[in-house]
Amino acid sequence: MTAVWKKTAALTLDAAPFAIRAERTSDVVAREALLDASFGEGRHARTCQRLRDGRMPAEGLAFTAVRDGRVVGTVRLWHVSAGGIPALVLGPLAVDASCRSLGVGAALMEHALAAARTRGHGAVILRGDAAYYRRFGFSADKTGGLALPGPFERERLLAVELREGALDDAFGMIVATGDKARRPRARAAGKARQVLVEAA
Ligand SMILES: CC(C)(COP(=O)(O)OP(=O)(O)OC[C@H]1O[C@@H](n2cnc3c(N)ncnc32)[C@H](O)[C@@H]1OP(=O)(O)O)[C@@H](O)C(=O)NCCC(=O)NCCS
Numbered sequence: 001m002t003a004v005w006k007k008t009a010a011l012t013l014d015a016a017p018f019a020i021r022a023e024r025t026s027d028v029v030a031r032e033a034l035l036d037a038s039f040g041e042g043r044h045a046r047t048c049q050r051l052r053d054g055r056m057p058a059e060g061l062a063f064t065a066v067r068d069g070r071v072v073g074t075v076r077l078w079h080v081s082a083g084g085i086p087a088l089v090l091g092p093l094a095v096d097a098s099c100r101s102l103g104v105g106a107a108l109m110e111h112a113l114a115a116a117r118t119r120g121h122g123a124v125i126l127r128g129d130a131a132y133y134r135r136f137g138f139s140a141d142k143t144g145g146l147a148l149p150g151p152f153e154r155e156r157l158l159a160v161e162l163r164e165g166a167l168d169d170a171f172g173m174i175v176a177t178g179d180k181a182r183r184p185r186a187r188a189a190g191k192a193r194q195v196l197v198e199a200a
Pocket residue numbers: 038039093094095096099100101102103104105106107127128129131132
């Protein structure tokens with residue numbers, strides 16, 4: 001577990017430490033509530049969601065920020081093909097409104113990018129504000145030939161190369177390539193119960 005403090009906030013009384021760790025199954029309910037609060041319920045219609053629907057995040061690349069035992073931040077990365085080139089798409093990134101500007105978002109980003117690099121991934125793409133993501137090396141320099149499967153603003157399609165030149169020939173549609181998500185157990189269990197009731 002990696003404890004992190006933002007230097008400028010570390011001396012204030014309400015600057016409780018936070019930690020970044022691998023996402024756990026038990027984080028999912030809190031994560032979804034955090035995403036609803038951060039992006040609104042229309043978040044499922046967002047263009048990048050098309051790259052996540054029915055997929056698993058990339059192995060070892062889903063992280064949770066925890067503060068006082070509570071889920072306060074989330075970030076995940078997903079396998080895509082960027083016009084035929086293997087890459088990752090990052091998102092959603094969200095931090096609980098009560099914990100913003102403490103460096104939680106930056107810690108999640110740095111942790112996620114370092115983990116992606118360690119695992120040998122060549123590039124990370126996202127749709128977001130350059131004003132925020134620039135500090136992590138993201139720019140639109142290598143995304144001019146790429147498109148998302150839905151509406152997007154060209155200046156918000158950003159990427160960072162983890163291996164120099166990884167996106168040099170990236171041209172075309174970004175499409176999901178991650179493993180398909182398994183069917184939720186609750187549904188399977190419910191179905192089994194229904195079969196038993198019908199059989200009784
Ligand atoms: C964006 C977000 C994840 C940042 O989390 P955070 O923990 O506050 O991030 P950090 O503490 O590392 O950085 C905060 C700084 O980034 C700035 N910042 C936040 N969002 C920004 C944006 N969209 N554009 C430019 N700067 C931004 C803040 O003003 C703050 O500046 P300060 O350090 O001068 O106070 C968080 O604000 C959030 O969850 N927002 C709602 C969801 C969202 O927009 N996610 C990103 C999708 S593009």
